[in-house]
Amino acid sequence: MEKEVHVAEVKAFKTKSGNARFVLKDDEGNEYTTFREGIARQALAAEGGRARIESHEEQRNGYTNVYLDKVEPLEDHEEGSNGADRDAEEVAWRTAVDAAPWLLGDKPKQSVPPQKFFEKLKPFKELVAEDIRDGEHGD
Numbered sequence: 001m002e003k004e005v006h007v008a009e010v011k012a013f014k015t016k017s018g019n020a021r022f023v024l025k026d027d028e029g030n031e032y033t034t035f036r037e038g039i040a041r042q043a044l045a046a047e048g049g050r051a052r053i054e055s056h057e058e059q060r061n062g063y064t065n066v067y068l069d070k071v072e073p074l075e076d077h078e079e080g081s082n083g084a085d086r087d088a089e090e091v092a093w094r095t096a097v098d099a100a101p102w103l104l105g106d107k108p109k110q111s112v113p114p115q116k117f118f119e120k121l122k123p124f125k126e127l128v129a130e131d132i133r134d135g136e137h138g139d
Contacts, residue, residue, distance in 0.1 A: 002054045004074065005030070007046045012114035020114035024053070024068060034068040045090050046073035092129035096121040 005026035013021045022040035024032045032055050034040055043051070054070040073090075096103070103120045104112060 001056065002052065004050060004052050007043065007049060007051050007071075010040070010043045010047050012040070012118040014113045014115060022068075022114075024071065030066070032066050032068045036068075039068050039071055041093075042071035042073065043068065044093055046071055048089065050074040088129045088132040089125075091132060092125045095128045096125035099124060 005028075008025050008027045011023050011025070013023065015021050019035055020037070020040075022034050022037075022043060024034075024043045026032075032053060034043070051074055052070075052072040053068060055066050055068050058065050058067065100117070100121060103124055104117070
């Protein structure tokens with residue numbers, strides 16, 4: 001199923017088996033899950049904006065799981081938003097990922113849980129995005 005959504009938030013969770021599970025939540029409260037890091041990166045790039053998503057449903061143990069197959073961030077055409085904000089967000093995420101070794105400290109002996117990784121990177125990304133936007137406006 002394909003549709004356009006406003007990406008309210010993206011969260012990372014560690015499963016019982018130790019894998020990373022990423023959940024995209026839209027502004028209507030619908031949740032879409034993926035275990036694929038490439039799709040999760042696209043979801044994070046779309047956070048706070050609009051995206052075209054592709055998903056499919058699977059029935060398991062009496063529950064319906066909705067899995068993300070693709071996320072394509074879209075340019076916002078709503079009042080008060082512009083491509084510059086989206087560009088700032090994307091650059092900020094790339095910068096945060098590049099800075100991850102310094103944000104996490106010494107090279108960890110084992111993998112960092114996704115939630116901890118996300119909690120370290122997101123505040124840094126927000127600061128970088130704010131700094132980029134302030135620089136664009138001459139503040």
